[in-house]
Amino acid sequence: MWKTVLRRILIMIPQLLILSLLVFILAKMMPGDPFTGMINPNSDPKEIARLRQEYGLNDPVWVQYTRWLGNMFHGDLGQSYIQKVPVTSLIWDRAVNTFWLSLMTVVLTYLIAIPLGVTAGRHQDEWQDHGVQIFNYITYAVPPFVFYILGIWLFGFTLGWFPISGSVSADVNPGTFAYFWSRFYHLILPSILCSLISTTAIVQYLRTGIVDNKVEDYVRTARSKGVPENVVFNKHILRNSLLPIAAFLGNTITGLLSGSMVIESVFSYPGMGKLFLDSIGQRDYSTLTALILLFGVLTLIGNLLSDIIMSIVDPRIRIK
Amino acid sequence: MEKQSDLLLDIEHLHTAYRLHGKFYDAADDINLTLKRNEILAVVGESGCGKSTIASSIIGLYDHKNTKVTGDILYNELNLVNLNESLFNKIRGNNIGMIFQDPLASLNPLMKVGDQVAETLYYHTDMDEKARHARVIELFNQVGMPRPEEMYEMYPHELSGGLRQRVVIAIAIACKPEIIIADEPTTALDVTIQAQILDLLKEIQKESHSGIVLITHDLGVVAETADQVAVMYAGQIVEKADVKTIFQNPLHPYTRSLLHSMPQTDDESQDLHVIHGTVPSLVNMPRTGDRFAARIPWIPASAHEENPKIHEVEPGHFVRCTCWQSFHFQDEEKKG
Ligand SMILES: Nc1ncnc2c1ncn2[C@@H]1O[C@H](COP(=O)(O)OP(=O)(O)OP(=O)(O)O)[C@@H](O)[C@H]1O
Ligand code: SF4
Ligand SMILES: [Mg+2]
Numbered sequence: 001m002w003k004t005v006l007r008r009i010l011i012m013i014p015q016l017l018i019l020s021l022l023v024f025i026l027a028k029m030m031p032g033d034p035f036t037g038m039i040n041p042n043s044d045p046k047e048i049a050r051l052r053q054e055y056g057l058n059d060p061v062w063v064q065y066t067r068w069l070g071n072m073f074h075g076d077l078g079q080s081y082i083q084k085v086p087v088t089s090l091i092w093d094r095a096v097n098t099f100w101l102s103l104m105t106v107v108l109t110y111l112i113a114i115p116l117g118v119t120a121g122r123h124q125d126e127w128q129d130h131g132v133q134i135f136n137y138i139t140y141a142v143p144p145f146v147f148y149i150l151g152i153w154l155f156g157f158t159l160g161w162f163p164i165s166g167s168v169s170a171d172v173n174p175g176t177f178a179y180f181w182s183r184f185y186h187l188i189l190p191s192i193l194c195s196l197i198s199t200t201a202i203v204q205y206l207r208t209g210i211v212d213n214k215v216e217d218y219v220r221t222a223r224s225k226g227v228p229e230n231v232v233f234n235k236h237i238l239r240n241s242l243l244p245i246a247a248f249l250g251n252t253i254t255g256l257l258s259g260s261m262v263i264e265s266v267f268s269y270p271g272m273g274k275l276f277l278d279s280i281g282q283r284d285y286s287t288l289t290a291l292i293l294l295f296g297v298l299t300l301i302g303n304l305l306s307d308i309i310m311s312i313v314d315p316r317i318r319i320k
Numbered sequence: 321m322e323k324q325s326d327l328l329l330d331i332e333h334l335h336t337a338y339r340l341h342g343k344f345y346d347a348a349d350d351i352n353l354t355l356k357r358n359e360i361l362a363v364v365g366e367s368g369c370g371k372s373t374i375a376s377s378i379i380g381l382y383d384h385k386n387t388k389v390t391g392d393i394l395y396n397e398l399n400l401v402n403l404n405e406s407l408f409n410k411i412r413g414n415n416i417g418m419i420f421q422d423p424l425a426s427l428n429p430l431m432k433v434g435d436q437v438a439e440t441l442y443y444h445t446d447m448d449e450k451a452r453h454a455r456v457i458e459l460f461n462q463v464g465m466p467r468p469e470e471m472y473e474m475y476p477h478e479l480s481g482g483l484r485q486r487v488v489i490a491i492a493i494a495c496k497p498e499i500i501i502a503d504e505p506t507t508a509l510d511v512t513i514q515a516q517i518l519d520l521l522k523e524i525q526k527e528s529h530s531g532i533v534l535i536t537h538d539l540g541v542v543a544e545t546a547d548q549v550a551v552m553y554a555g556q557i558v559e560k561a562d563v564k565t566i567f568q569n570p571l572h573p574y575t576r577s578l579l580h581s582m583p584q585t586d587d588e589s590q591d592l593h594v595i596h597g598t599v600p601s602l603v604n605m606p607r608t609g610d611r612f613a614a615r616i617p618w619i620p621a622s623a624h625e626e627n628p629k630i631h632e633v634e635p636g637h638f639v640r641c642t643c644w645q646s647f648h649f650q651d652e653e654k655k656g
Contacts, residue, residue, distance in 0.1 A: 217425035226413035315475040
């Protein structure tokens with residue numbers, strides 16, 4: 001088990017290097033450098049050229065790359081050209097916000113999707129199944145932002161149940177209970193809406209898994225042993241049908257990152273997704289590169305997580 | 321369920337019909353069979369003739385919405401046809417054990433094979449976990465698995481086909497059932513393993529005095545193991561007798577052609593008896609006239625009986641064909 005994990009982590013190292021190289025090339029191709037913002041009618045072009053020399057921007061590319069990589073390892077993602085602050089500090093708070101939103105969303109997604117998928121698979125072609133299928137068509141067909149705006153309009157404006165923007169109220173102090181409650185309260189509506197619309201694939205996988213597994217020979221064997229039907233379902237059919245869903249868990253990280261861009265923008269939620277879109281809008285290339293690198297790393301971690309989960313739940317994948 | 325009488329199963333007028341395109345079609349048509357203690361009853365016939373249908377009807381495992389079963393399957397005065405599910409669950413695995421064709425597919429890929437055997441014990445005995453474990457090891461020894469302790473922890477994909485089938489057999493016999501139904505237990509296995517598994521079944525039958533329904537399409541298997549034989553064609557039993565009679569004095573033309581298509585029988589007259597075509601599908605099955613007539617062109621159509629009944633031609637020998645008297649197969653064979 002641990003050998004498998006270690007092996008997968010070792011495989012990740014070259015992947016990370018390739019990723020960093022790609023991101024570095026991308027960053028080099030983007031216009032601007034840390035001194036772009038300083039250029040104004042009062043600045044001395046000679047002074048800026050001197051600074052560029054001093055900061056090594058005229059060094060050979062590979063020297064710049066290794067230095068950049070070294071800085072990365074120390075958690076230094078560079079300066080934001082626009083905001084004039086270290087990218088690391090810019091991203092950190094947003095990353096924490098996105099983490100909580102994503103966590104809530106994942107938990108809710110699975111809490112909603114699993115019962116729906118189980119119901120549909122269990123009552124294949126009956127009215128329950130048709131109901132779930134209709135729900136699935138809707139969540140699949142409606143564009144997320146339309147769904148979010150409708151949700152905000154209904155639960156935010158019309159009913160006034162939930163706040164519709166930000167991550168915390170302005171009038172609470174960090175560290176107090178009111179602060180935590182406010183943060184949680186701000187998460188509810190976006191995470192519910194986001195999870196509702198993220199269920200489609202899981203519901204579908206689970207339903208198909210159950211429908212397929214139901215007629216498998218090993219299920220017949222279980223029945224021939226005199227195992228009661230509800231146990232046959234929960235212990236044999238369901239466990240086998242949950243395999244692909246478990247593997248999916250790691251991959252949802254990637255999905256959440258792209259999903260976070262839409263939901264965070266619509267809710268003006270200060271997370272990484274919104275930061276990414278804002279950075280594009282402001283042409284904050286240094287922040288963008290850092291975010292791309294981060295998203296890439298998270299995707300790799302997501303895949304790693306999927307593999308580890310698979311090797312835990314499926315004995316056929318275990319490597320001895 | 322107490323386990324006593326010598327007559328284990330008494331199947332009478334069993335009809336099993338599947339719903340296809342909204343209509344029900346008989347896949348087992350008026351089946352009459354008995355299984356006695358200490359007996360191996362072979363049910364033979366080509367693919368699609370309804371062998372598995374009989375097996376699933378006995379053990380009550382079919383899609384109740386799309387299958388209609390009528391007639392009687394008597395087990396110790398208890399009629400298994402449309403028996404209440406919770407009562408049936410007490411019988412399945414306990415009084416009736418089932419062995420299936422494909423040993424990989426018939427084991428849960430996510431469960432240790434030992435636990436899959438122990439699961440049967442969990443539902444039919446009051447053994448605690450330790451006792452169940454010990455019993456599984458005992459069973460693994462009985463079915464000839466090497467290193468049983470180690471095997472207990474294995475997953476199906478780690479075992480060979482022969483070992484998997486031994487696990488399936490261990491599941492079937494875990495509670496010492498009186499009746500074992502084996503649906504093509506050796507078809508998916510290598511020839512050498514086939515013989516071992518058949519020997520094992522015979523051995524189990526001798527030790528436990530159970531009755532085995534052995535479903536197969538292989539007459540070699542029948543010759544080697546069976547006591548009684550029922551030959552099926554297109555949902556019906558066309559001939560039924562003890563194994564000696566079937567091989568020495570087969571009367572139904574279908575039985576005869578099956579025997580002739582056995583690889584080891586003599587050569588010359590074979591061509592004459594090769595049966596062309598396949599079993600008609602359920603929907604296309606002729607409902608009047610002899611179902612087999614279309615496939616034995618060497619007998620004039622006028623000679624066939626309409627809807628042949630099953631006739632007892634000598635004690636214990638049944639044939640669904642009246643023409644057997646008017647044809648002299650022996651002669652015909654020599655002519656050919
Ligand atoms: N669940 C079902 N629904 C509809 N038709 C079925 C069903 N199961 C079997 N049949 C049909 O009933 C007939 C008998 O099938 P059965 O499986 O009993 O044959 P078999 O003798 O066991 O064949 P094989 O040697 O291929 O296992 C076939 O025509 C088959 O297509
Ligand atoms: S009745 Fe005729 S067609 Fe039917 S089995 Fe006998 S000889 Fe063949
Ligand atoms: Mg079959």
